[in-house]
Amino acid sequence: MTRPDLPPSVARDAQRLVLKVGSSLVTNEGRGIDLEAVAQWAEQIAGLHASGRQVVLVSSGAIAEGMARLGWPRRPKLMSELQAAAAVGQMGLIQAYEAAFARHGVRTAQILLTHEDLADRRRYLNARSTLNTLLALGVVPIVNENDTVVTDEIRLGDNDTLGALVTNLIEADTLVILTDQPGLYSADPRKHPDARFIHQGEAGDPALEAMAGGSGSAIGTGGMLTKVLAARRAANSGGHTIIASGREPAVLLRLASGEPIGTELRAGLPVRSARQRWLANHLRLRGRVTLDAGAVRALTQGHRSLLPIGVIAVEGDFERGDVVACVDEHGVECGRGLINYSSADTARILRQPSARIAEILGHLSDPELMHRDNMVVVRMRRDIG
Ligand SMILES: Nc1ncnc2c1ncn2[C@@H]1O[C@H](COP(=O)(O)OP(=O)(O)O)[C@@H](O)[C@H]1O
Numbered sequence: 001m002t003r004p005d006l007p008p009s010v011a012r013d014a015q016r017l018v019l020k021v022g023s024s025l026v027t028n029e030g031r032g033i034d035l036e037a038v039a040q041w042a043e044q045i046a047g048l049h050a051s052g053r054q055v056v057l058v059s060s061g062a063i064a065e066g067m068a069r070l071g072w073p074r075r076p077k078l079m080s081e082l083q084a085a086a087a088v089g090q091m092g093l094i095q096a097y098e099a100a101f102a103r104h105g106v107r108t109a110q111i112l113l114t115h116e117d118l119a120d121r122r123r124y125l126n127a128r129s130t131l132n133t134l135l136a137l138g139v140v141p142i143v144n145e146n147d148t149v150v151t152d153e154i155r156l157g158d159n160d161t162l163g164a165l166v167t168n169l170i171e172a173d174t175l176v177i178l179t180d181q182p183g184l185y186s187a188d189p190r191k192h193p194d195a196r197f198i199h200q201g202e203a204g205d206p207a208l209e210a211m212a213g214g215s216g217s218a219i220g221t222g223g224m225l226t227k228v229l230a231a232r233r234a235a236n237s238g239g240h241t242i243i244a245s246g247r248e249p250a251v252l253l254r255l256a257s258g259e260p261i262g263t264e265l266r267a268g269l270p271v272r273s274a275r276q277r278w279l280a281n282h283l284r285l286r287g288r289v290t291l292d293a294g295a296v297r298a299l300t301q302g303h304r305s306l307l308p309i310g311v312i313a314v315e316g317d318f319e320r321g322d323v324v325a326c327v328d329e330h331g332v333e334c335g336r337g338l339i340n341y342s343s344a345d346t347a348r349i350l351r352q353p354s355a356r357i358a359e360i361l362g363h364l365s366d367p368e369l370m371h372r373d374n375m376v377v378v379r380m381r382r383d384i385g
């Protein structure tokens, strides 16, 4: 869907793009890899390369393609079967992409990531430098979640989130999410055919997030909600997001030439530092501390460190250096950061002035429970980090 009276697409000025393609597009609604679509994306990305732009491709479809290859008509429920399907399907995906890009003389690389790779600071920095090196070499990295090794509790589960994390990781200017709809509507168009098309908005706008529903197909996973939330996450590093139809001819080249296609969600939020983003992007936290109202204010308005005196409860089993959530008395997260004391020690020093830490614990690591520099404030109720 083009946007005739609108300003040029943000993709026109993007030097570094992340392109995310969904399972139903990649696998022709689960029938098997859509080689024609893959060929077109490869041709377009080669065209973007020729104009000096760098592209990372985040491709879903491993499970759907694995199911097609194994002759499974329905998505299995068992984790081990999903993982087996992903292992089979990922081979097919990578072969198809490598062959399609080779026709344009463009090299590809496979990158399979887990949440843990991005949560561990050292592995996160490694992933970042590998991706940056590949881009500098003119290679197109093809990223997917490492479905065969992740367990249910630690899966990202949807590649919209992964696309946003990769956007943050390499500080891409624009995240383009291609899907089976022309973009975001005021309600799921599968259920509400009269829904209004949203041409443009601001990433992180709760009104837009309320419009987006789950997946309407048997193949996709996150639906529109994960795409709109991905836009909020991408905006943390200043990345704009475009959600558009993968069936739109030459969609990437047209976007890059400035044609306004799909829904554009602009980054308007203050950009977070790489360290703050790394903290914010932790999807599974080791525990949480409950803050009294004064401590919540000190954190969110005063931009101060968290002291043990403002903590009224502690939950979870964590060590010094783990990422822990700070919640208010209603359990709503207001910040998160690296904690200076284990859960056992925190339980002993909560509600106490910092001057008493050494006396209670027999040692003093830091006067703060969480230092300002190691924290990120979370502002909204429905925050995704
Ligand atoms: N407000 C909305 N606007 C557009 N699509 C929506 C909306 N809410 C839910 N959807 C559903 O989201 C689906 C796209 O997400 P998904 O199935 O996960 O695709 P993909 O495999 O591309 O990630 C659409 O087919 C549509 O049914």
Ligand SMILES: N[C@@H](CCC(=O)OP(=O)(O)O)C(=O)O
Pocket (backbone or CB within 6 Å): 021, 022, 023, 024, 059, 060, 061, 062, 063, 064, 086, 144, 145, 147, 157, 158, 159, 160, 219, 220, 221, 222, 223
């Ligand atoms: N890693 C999974 C992708 C899951 C996913 O996010 O799918 P989709 O909602 O179609 O983007 C796979 O390759 O099957």
